Amino acid sequence: MISLNSHSTLAIEASGLAKAFGETKAVDGVDLAVRSGSVYGVLGPNGAGKTTTIRMLATLLRPDAGSARVLGHDIVEEADAVRGVVSLTGQLASVDEDLTGRENLILIGRLLGLKWADAKTRAAELLEAFGLADAAGRLVKNYSGGMRRRLDLAASIVVTPQLMFLDEPTTGLDPRSRNQVWDIIRALTAEGTTILLCTQYLDEADQLAEGIAVIDHGKVIAEGTPAQLKASVGSGALRVRLLDPEDRPEAEGVLARALAAEVHLEPDPSALSVSCADADRAAEAIGELSRAGIAVANFSVGQPTLDEVFLALTGHPAEEETIEEATANIEEEQAA
Amino acid sequence: MSAQPTTPIRSDRAAEKAALRKALSSTPRPPRASAVSAALTFGWRGMLKVKHVPEQLLDVTITPVMFVLMFTYLFGGAIEGSTGDYLDYILPGVLVMSVLFTTVYSGIALNTDLTKGVVDRFRSLPIWRPAPLVGALLGDSVRYIVAGTVIIALGLALGFRPDGGVVGVVAALALVVVFAFALSWVFTTLGLLLRSPNAVMNAGFMGIFPLTFLSNVFVKPETLPSALEAFVDVNPISILATASRGLMAGDAPAGDILVVLAVAAGLTAVFAPLTTRLYRTRG
Numbered sequence: 001m002i003s004l005n006s007h008s009t010l011a012i013e014a015s016g017l018a019k020a021f022g023e024t025k026a027v028d029g030v031d032l033a034v035r036s037g038s039v040y041g042v043l044g045p046n047g048a049g050k051t052t053t054i055r056m057l058a059t060l061l062r063p064d065a066g067s068a069r070v071l072g073h074d075i076v077e078e079a080d081a082v083r084g085v086v087s088l089t090g091q092l093a094s095v096d097e098d099l100t101g102r103e104n105l106i107l108i109g110r111l112l113g114l115k116w117a118d119a120k121t122r123a124a125e126l127l128e129a130f131g132l133a134d135a136a137g138r139l140v141k142n143y144s145g146g147m148r149r150r151l152d153l154a155a156s157i158v159v160t161p162q163l164m165f166l167d168e169p170t171t172g173l174d175p176r177s178r179n180q181v182w183d184i185i186r187a188l189t190a191e192g193t194t195i196l197l198c199t200q201y202l203d204e205a206d207q208l209a210e211g212i213a214v215i216d217h218g219k220v221i222a223e224g225t226p227a228q229l230k231a232s233v234g235s236g237a238l239r240v241r242l243l244d245p246e247d248r249p250e251a252e253g254v255l256a257r258a259l260a261a262e263v264h265l266e267p268d269p270s271a272l273s274v275s276c277a278d279a280d281r282a283a284e285a286i287g288e289l290s291r292a293g294i295a296v297a298n299f300s301v302g303q304p305t306l307d308e309v310f311l312a313l314t315g316h317p318a319e320e321e322t323i324e325e326a327t328a329n330i331e332e333e334q335a336a
Numbered sequence: 337m338s339a340q341p342t343t344p345i346r347s348d349r350a351a352e353k354a355a356l357r358k359a360l361s362s363t364p365r366p367p368r369a370s371a372v373s374a375a376l377t378f379g380w381r382g383m384l385k386v387k388h389v390p391e392q393l394l395d396v397t398i399t400p401v402m403f404v405l406m407f408t409y410l411f412g413g414a415i416e417g418s419t420g421d422y423l424d425y426i427l428p429g430v431l432v433m434s435v436l437f438t439t440v441y442s443g444i445a446l447n448t449d450l451t452k453g454v455v456d457r458f459r460s461l462p463i464w465r466p467a468p469l470v471g472a473l474l475g476d477s478v479r480y481i482v483a484g485t486v487i488i489a490l491g492l493a494l495g496f497r498p499d500g501g502v503v504g505v506v507a508a509l510a511l512v513v514v515f516a517f518a519l520s521w522v523f524t525t526l527g528l529l530l531r532s533p534n535a536v537m538n539a540g541f542m543g544i545f546p547l548t549f550l551s552n553v554f555v556k557p558e559t560l561p562s563a564l565e566a567f568v569d570v571n572p573i574s575i576l577a578t579a580s581r582g583l584m585a586g587d588a589p590a591g592d593i594l595v596v597l598a599v600a601a602g603l604t605a606v607f608a609p610l611t612t613r614l615y616r617t618r619g
Contacts (some may be wrong), residue, residue: 058460062617084368084462092453098385110377111461113366122363129359131352139388155457159365184356191360 011036011163011194012057016066018218019052026052028218029066034211036071039185039195041209041226043202045310049218050198051091054165057196058088071162087161091168093148094155097141101132101151104140108158119158126154130184146177153184163194170204182207202309206230214313222313232312236302238276238285243295245270251294258285264311276301371464378471383478395441396483400434404490407554415555420495427491428508428580429553432573434487435480435516436548440540442476443523444533450618459616466612473520480516484509500586508583511596515576518600521607528614553577572599 012034019027027049034040042050055061057070059079067074073081088094095104102123109119127136130150140148149169156164166185170178185208189195199205205212206226214222214229222229230236238259242251248270252263255274259281263274276282282301289296369377386392407430412422446469449455458468488496488505498505527536550564551573557565568574572595579592 055456060456060459080462083460084365086460088457088460090453090456092456094453094457096381096454097452098388099381100388103384107377107381108457108461110380111369111374111458111463111467113369113373115366118366125359129352129355157360157363159363160360183353187353187356187360190357 009036010034010069011038012040012068012070012196014053014057014066014068017053017056017063017068018065019056019061019063025218027056027063030215030218030220032068032213032220034194034196036194037189037192038210039189039197039208041205041212042196042198042215043200043205043212043309044198044215045200048215050215051167052218053215054088054167054196054198058086058165059083060088085162086165087156087163088165089152089156089167089169091171093152095140095148095151098139100137100139101127101143101147102136104151104155105158108155112159114159122158126158130154131180144177146173146180149173149177149181150184153181157188157193160191161193163196164188166195166197168198168200171200178204202226202229214309216310216314222309229309236275236277237273238282238299238301239266239271239273240286240289240299241268241297242270242272243297247294248272250292251289254288254292254294255285258288270297368462371467374463374467375470375474378468379474379478380471382472382475386475386479393479393482396434396438396479397486399437400430400483400487401490403430403434404487404494408494411554423491423494423496424498424585425556425581426554427487427496428584429577431484431487431509432512432577432580433548433553434483435512436519436544436573437541438476438480438483439516439520440523440537440544441479442473442520443525443527443536443540445476446472446524446527446615447530447533447536450528465616466608469524469608469611469615473517473524476520477513477517480513481509484512498584498586500584500588504583504586504588507588508580511583511593512576512580515572515596515600518603521604521611524611525607525614528611528618547571547573551577572596575599 010033012032014030014032017027017030017032018025030049030053032040032042032053042053044050052061056063057068057075059075059082062076067076069075070082071085073085075082096107099107105123105126106116106119109122110116114122124133124136127133130153132147132151132154135143135147140151143151153169169185170181173181182204185195185197189208195208197205197209209226212224212226212229213220222232224232238255240251240255242248248265251272252265255263255272259274259276261275263272265272274285276285279301282299286296286299404427407426408419408423412419412426416422416425449472455468488509500508523536523540526539530536530539551568551571553573557568557574560568575592576596579589579596582589582592
């Protein structure tokens with residue numbers, strides 16, 4: 001009975017999902033449990049396996065191993081039933097560039113079974129709601145990135161889906177468009193739609209998601225609420241850039257004393273960062289630096305970035321891992 | 337907008353949000369689109385593309401016009417002794433050739449489509465699996481009909497007076513379009529297997545060009561070396577051309593028509609499921 005209940009409240013249950021392309025293991029045993037009605041973030045750098053995971057769950061790719069149920073339907077055995085309740089907004093905007101915005105929405109409406117008149121009414125309603133009414137008759141290839149994204153989201157909710165896959169919905173958008181997309185996502189959740197959100201931005205997951213899985217090299221390496229995740233990294237960081245890189249060793253000592261925390265030396269030879277949540281204490285530490293006669297070019301206090309999360313969780317930065325670093329990591333792991 | 341004070345902008349935002357909430361408040365899911373309705377909707381998509389870029393129709397209209405004029409006036413005298421007699425022979429042939437050449441574009445169009453994100457959405461919709469493909473080919477069939485109509489109209493203007501009348505001409509056009517629809521599946525398969533639209537075009541024409549020329553479209557097979565004649569006689573394109581000539585001339589060759597329909601059914605039976613499978617799994 002208990003397991004039945006937990007079944008009914010989980011929108012996505014995946015265990016051991018795996019997919020390889022040739023030699024590359026894009027997804028290497030991913031487990032997910034997403035509560036119905038929540039926004040769940042899948043956080044990771046490019047090439048971590050986010051898109052492949054989404055494509056398997058949306059029935060576009062068949063997993064090599066593992067299994068998953070989406071709203072109770074098996075993604076392989078009952079793929080058609082899954083398609084009947086989900087919608088997908090892909091990383092490339094999933095709209096037809098050679099048609100107008102209005103035609104795109106009518107097309108999707110018709111394919112989902114709406115009558116012509118209903119499909120037209122629905123398209124007009126959505127264009128209005130997404131601020132695209134003026135551009136309704138223009139070809140999508142002439143839309144801006146933000147307009148395309150909004151049309152893409154509109155196309156995903158022509159008929160309200162029970163679950164929506166969003167693959168990096170704000171990558172490449174300006175802040176205003178990004179905020180619009182976030183508003184749309186929040187409004188969707190308020191209506192009860194479950195959302196699986198893939199993103200590269202910790203900030204985005206933090207704003208929207210109830211739970212987050214951090215994924216790297218095709219594996220989930222951490223899972224929890226945004227607060228848990230940030231706590232595991234240190235809730236924020238003071239980043240300092242010095243005028244003269246020669247001062248760095250001295251600055252490291254001053255900051256370590258002032259904040260009683262370990263100072264991280266950035267790849268930039270004049271930059272340092274140190275975990276620090278409190279802006280007042282950060283200001284004091286900057287004061288210590290100037291008293292010690294160390295000139296500061298600039299500094300900032302902020303949330304940990306994806307890079308810092310990755311560094312804390314894996315010991316390597318999120319992007320552009322070199323072969324040497326990878327080898328070093330493997331050796332470290334073996335030694336441990 | 338920028339000239340307005342701040343308050344209306346804020347209420348604009350509020351209105352936007354209200355509209356958003358209204359649009360999101362659950363649209364009930366209608367019964368699934370039937371296979372026919374989904375395919376026709378994709379056909380409509382094909383038509384819209386022609387509407388937005390009508391230049392696409394140039395290659396299905398200008399090329400056939402060039403072929404008719406060139407073959408009639410350049411080769412007519414040499415091959416048949418008079419351009420008028422050759423027109424009776426060549427017009428159904430050019431009809432077959434032009435329409436079949438156009439089928440290669442179905443593969444090119446599909447290959448181009450695949451590079452775009454919209455295919456992912458189509459694949460994630462609860463629709464009859466072959467609908468995007470069948471629909472695209474239905475849309476292409478309209479192009480075949482346009483090409484065929486242009487050729488026939490030009491022929492009539494040049495003095496082509498088929499004994500089969502309107503019925504015969506329409507039946508011939510219908511037969512050619514049915515065969516073209518079936519042949520398109522070969523090129524859509526190619527379109528899914530090859531990497532670029534250019535590769536599809538090259539491979540497609542490398543196949544269709546010799547097959548069309550090694551048929552009775554231009555010359556009577558009796559004039560050919562015997563080995564070649566044997567091939568030309570069994571080439572389905574020859575049989576299609578003969579059947580079209582027969583229909584236009586008013587004596588419908590039942591045997592040839594059956595062979596054409598059987599070949600069309602065979603091509604569809606093999607390549608339509610293959611295309612559908614590749615469409616689902618590629619990418």
